[in-house]
Amino acid sequence: MPVAAGIAFGLVLSSMGAAAADPKPTLNQAKAKLEKLNDKADKVVDSYNTATERYKKAKSTYVKLNDSYKRKLETVADLRSQVIGMAVESYRLGGDVASWPGMIGTGRPEDLLSRLAVAGQMSQERAEKLAVFDRENRGLKAERDKAQEALEEADKERDGVEKERSEILKLIAEQKKLLKKLGAYNPGNPNSVGIKYTGPASGNAAAVLRFAYAQVGKPYIYGGTGPRGFDCSGLTQAAWRAGGVTLPRTTWQQWAWGDSRKVSLDDLQPGDLIFSEGLGHVSIYAGNGEIVHAPQTGDVVKVVKLSDYGRALVGAVRP
Structure with a gap:
């Protein structure tokens, strides 16, 4: 029996068995309502999907930048250990180490580089090494902060769309209820192997x-x-x-x-x-x-x- 005919027949039987109940919607009325629900759901679902994609992209960017930032921090720690070694070596050889404690204790690599340059306590090779690191490190935290801001912004967007997700769930409940009343609900088979394509595509x-x-x-x-x-x-x-x-x-x-x-x-x-x-x-x-x-x-x-x-x-x- 064709689907439309089956639906119509089901509606007739339902109305006969419940004469005292409220009038059932006609097939055309039910289809019109379902079409409106589907159109509304399409738009809300696409909006939700779009926000989710933006969130994923922002989070991926943040994770990459944050991992890079952590690797740079490890490099800073390694270089600081080298500088301490340089200070110890300078002291052992009788060098002037009066300014070393303050230099070693500084928290920012660029400040450390500046103080060492002024003190003139590094070899040219060491100075060049820290200069290269300073160039690589410069602005990295700012980039990480930007990524964090992007992530927070994406979270806000995602949170906003969660309201639409709630609307989606309500729409789905309405759609399922109406489809089941019409005898047209099809849950599908997640393991379906489909059908063979034999068309003209190449x-x-x-x-x-x-x-x-x-x-x-x-x-x-x-x-x-x-x-x-x-x-x-x-x-x-x-x-x-x-x-x-x-x-x-x-x-x-x-x-x-x-x-x-x-x-x-x-x-x-x-x-x-x-x-x-x-x-x-x-x-x-x-x-x-x-x-x-x-x-x-x-x-x-x-x-x-x-x-x-x-x-x-x-x-x-x-x-």
Whole structure:
């Protein structure tokens, strides 16, 4: 029995069995409500994904700079030990060490270098060694502080989007409830082996579509990048990675990335990314008038006719 007919039949039976209850929504009303929920969820999920990517990038930058900073601190400690050795050696040879304690106790490498230079207690080789270190070290803490600021800023952004995450969870609950009432909820199978692609794609686009078709039947999961489930842009990113192209994570980022790669919707080729109006959703053109995509909560990665897509389109990108 076709899905739409099955849903309609289920609604009829429900209304017959509960005459005293509140009127059930018609199929069209339920579909309209679900469409609004899906559109809203698309936008919130993409916003959440974008903030998460910014957070990851900022944290990665911070970790790298902080590790470098720690290595430099170890170098400072090593050089300070060498300077103490120089002081001891100078004393042993009868040198003037009156100014050494203050120089050794200084906390900043640049101050130590300055005092040693004034005292003239180092060999040219030692002076050059510390000068090189001073150049390498200069400004490093400032860079680390900038990274820390970036991390704190990303944390604030992430915290702000956590409110949207709460909204996502509410939307998902609404979507699931409505879909179950309609008898259209599909939890999917995280272990699905998909279907074989036999379309007209060639080259790396063929690899993209072979991968995407192999995910058919896996559940839509917001924020999902595989292998057990995907959201729309998570699927397109993973599929094109299989084709040797690195796409950004989110729908908005993929659209911006493809600014110089836009193609007409009248000239689609297999592998092209198709974006819905508002950039809330992205799918992959499979050829023969079909697309493969991860639709929304309560559904699975699937292949459908582009003509049955049901969303207004804004354009396409050819990676």
